[in-house]
Amino acid sequence: MQAAIEVSGLGKSFGGKSVLSGLDFSVAPGEVFALLGPNGAGKTTTINILTTLVLPDEGRATVAGFDVVRDAEPVRQRISLTGQSAAVDDVLTGSENLVMLGRLSGLGATAARARATELLERFDLGEASGRRVSTYSGGMRRRLDLALSFVVTPTVLFLDEPTTGLDTRSRRELWDVIRGLADAGTTVLLTTQYLEEADRLADRIAVIDDGRIAATGTPDELKGRLGGETVELRAHSGELLREVPTDGTVSGLRRALDVLDESGAEGTVALRRPSLDDVFLSLTTPTSTAAKTLQEQR
Amino acid sequence: MTTAILPARADTTGIRPRITGITAESVFVRRSLLHSLRDGESLSMAIMLPVMLMLLFTFVFGNAIDPSGKYVDYVVPGIILLCAGFGAASTAVYVARDLQTGIIDRFRTMPLRSGAVLTGHVISSLVRNLLATGIVIGVALLVGFRPTTDFGGWVAAVGVIALYILTITYLFAAIGLAAGSPEAASGYGFIILFLPYLSSAFVPVATMPSWLQWIAENQPVTPIIETIRGLLFALPLGSQPWWAIGWCLGILLVSVVWGAWLFRRKAGRR
Numbered sequence: 001m002q003a004a005i006e007v008s009g010l011g012k013s014f015g016g017k018s019v020l021s022g023l024d025f026s027v028a029p030g031e032v033f034a035l036l037g038p039n040g041a042g043k044t045t046t047i048n049i050l051t052t053l054v055l056p057d058e059g060r061a062t063v064a065g066f067d068v069v070r071d072a073e074p075v076r077q078r079i080s081l082t083g084q085s086a087a088v089d090d091v092l093t094g095s096e097n098l099v100m101l102g103r104l105s106g107l108g109a110t111a112a113r114a115r116a117t118e119l120l121e122r123f124d125l126g127e128a129s130g131r132r133v134s135t136y137s138g139g140m141r142r143r144l145d146l147a148l149s150f151v152v153t154p155t156v157l158f159l160d161e162p163t164t165g166l167d168t169r170s171r172r173e174l175w176d177v178i179r180g181l182a183d184a185g186t187t188v189l190l191t192t193q194y195l196e197e198a199d200r201l202a203d204r205i206a207v208i209d210d211g212r213i214a215a216t217g218t219p220d221e222l223k224g225r226l227g228g229e230t231v232e233l234r235a236h237s238g239e240l241l242r243e244v245p246t247d248g249t250v251s252g253l254r255r256a257l258d259v260l261d262e263s264g265a266e267g268t269v270a271l272r273r274p275s276l277d278d279v280f281l282s283l284t285t286p287t288s289t290a291a292k293t294l295q296e297q298r
Numbered sequence: 299m300t301t302a303i304l305p306a307r308a309d310t311t312g313i314r315p316r317i318t319g320i321t322a323e324s325v326f327v328r329r330s331l332l333h334s335l336r337d338g339e340s341l342s343m344a345i346m347l348p349v350m351l352m353l354l355f356t357f358v359f360g361n362a363i364d365p366s367g368k369y370v371d372y373v374v375p376g377i378i379l380l381c382a383g384f385g386a387a388s389t390a391v392y393v394a395r396d397l398q399t400g401i402i403d404r405f406r407t408m409p410l411r412s413g414a415v416l417t418g419h420v421i422s423s424l425v426r427n428l429l430a431t432g433i434v435i436g437v438a439l440l441v442g443f444r445p446t447t448d449f450g451g452w453v454a455a456v457g458v459i460a461l462y463i464l465t466i467t468y469l470f471a472a473i474g475l476a477a478g479s480p481e482a483a484s485g486y487g488f489i490i491l492f493l494p495y496l497s498s499a500f501v502p503v504a505t506m507p508s509w510l511q512w513i514a515e516n517q518p519v520t521p522i523i524e525t526i527r528g529l530l531f532a533l534p535l536g537s538q539p540w541w542a543i544g545w546c547l548g549i550l551l552v553s554v555v556w557g558a559w560l561f562r563r564k565a566g567r568r
Binding site: 053 | 313322
């Protein structure tokens with residue numbers, strides 16, 4: 001079966017600074033694939049190349065079977081972009097935004113209006129349909145953004161950091177919506193900084209660091225590489241005294257507690273799930289930008 | 299929500315058609331007109347300001363400049379051009395804002411000519427400013443403006459005004475593309491908005507100091523003003539219309555080429 005997205009040896013520099021170098025990955029039709037990485041790892045540049053906004057310096061990429069450089073037009077007929085790098089029109093109402101996109105997607109005036117009404121209802125924006133987008137909350141704006149991408153159901157949907165800047169509740173609501181879209185069969189390429197987001201939404205995750213893929217796998221595979229949860233020992237003041245990684249089994253946990261017990265330190269223990277930091281520090285080289293940033297923050 | 303997006307009709311599934319003809323242009327003209335209509339500040343700038351300036355010049359300065367009371371006949375063409383400048387200047391802000399917010403990027407991922415966004419802003423500016431011109435002429439007629447021309451003269455005068463609006467709008471669209479932000483875009487237009495003051499718009503060139511006369515006679519606004527005034531009052535035109543049309547077409551051509559180059563550079567495939 002032909003891949004929905006095929007990327008090989010992709011490279012891009014801006015003003016002499018390399019952003020992507022030798023990026024390779026492949027996404028199967030119907031798959032939800034997450035590019036997980038910190039700011040500056042090259043996620044948005046990858047999305048921009050795949051959505052025909054930016055030309056790569058080297059390498060090659062196809063979307064829905066078409067080359068993004070040579071066959072940009074057929075690619076544009078089959079994709080939608082939502083998130084950070086695409087905007088909604090603040091001055092227009094939600095309904096007007098949808099009708100405009102409908103007309104620009106080849107629907108007649110009546111069909112565009114009908115589709116707008118339908119999407120407003122289904123993305124839970126019915127009551128706000130006549131209000132200008134500038135009055136929308138962050139969550140409503142992202143839902144409208146997603147609705148715009150489904151005026152014509154795309155073959156491949158690009159979601160560029162869909163929940164960045166949203167509060168926890170809006171984030172969870174948006175996850176439900178995206179999960180629903182994915183279940184309906186659209187191929188999704190998602191970029192995110194949040195492990196939890198990739199975990200909840202993606203069938204497969206690629207960890208991107210310094211413009212190349214550091215690791216690829218299902219969420220469970222990636223977490224497996226980290227050896228499961230970590231036992232923390234903290235002093236009563238809250239200071240972290242000791243961390244012992246476990247493999248997630250009962251005997252593993254017992255061994256970890258034994259290690260802490262033998263060290264004789266006083267304090268409280270807690271189990272911590274692997275965090276994005278842990279994934280990065282284990283998967284990336286210590287000299288990479290991502291790893292350095294994280295270590296500085298610690 | 300899970301089944302929400304399953305398309306209801308065949309025409310909303312699968313592959314978007316290539317957008318051809320003027321569909322994209324007409325959608326973007328509508329969008330820009332809605333923007334104009336909802337941008338209260340710019341709309342009042344485009345319509346109220348001309349009327350207020352005309353009343354100011356007619357009733358406050360008018361009798362000092364021309365005690366015969368016919369100054370309104372002299373000043374109306376100048377007011378129209380001055381205000382077309384103010385009205386067109388908001389085009390620079392709209393274009394810069396579209397680039398900054400990234401909405402042009404959304405259109406660029408679709409199978410259509412994204413440059414049509416600019417066409418939308420230009421046509422909308424033309425409509426907005428012709429409307430303002432109509433209102434200015436209407437109020438001018440109420441306060442004693444009495445052109446002596448026939449129907450053909452009116453048509454020709456409106457034609458020249460429309461050409462001027464188109465020209466200056468394209469120039470402002472290019473400035474909007476060149477500016478880094480909407481704020482910068484609104485600042486850059488100042489020099490252009492100042493030009494009508496240094497022309498025969500408000501006082502005859504002969505009343506200015508000689509060094510200023512040279513500037514006033516050799517800048518684009520003067521022949522355009524003289525042409526409009528000549529057409530409205532059936533005066534001998536001489537070579538003025540040729541200079542007027544030449545300046546407009548020249549500036550228009552430069553703006554279109556410059557704008558297209560900027561658009562490719564700023565919203566092209568980097």
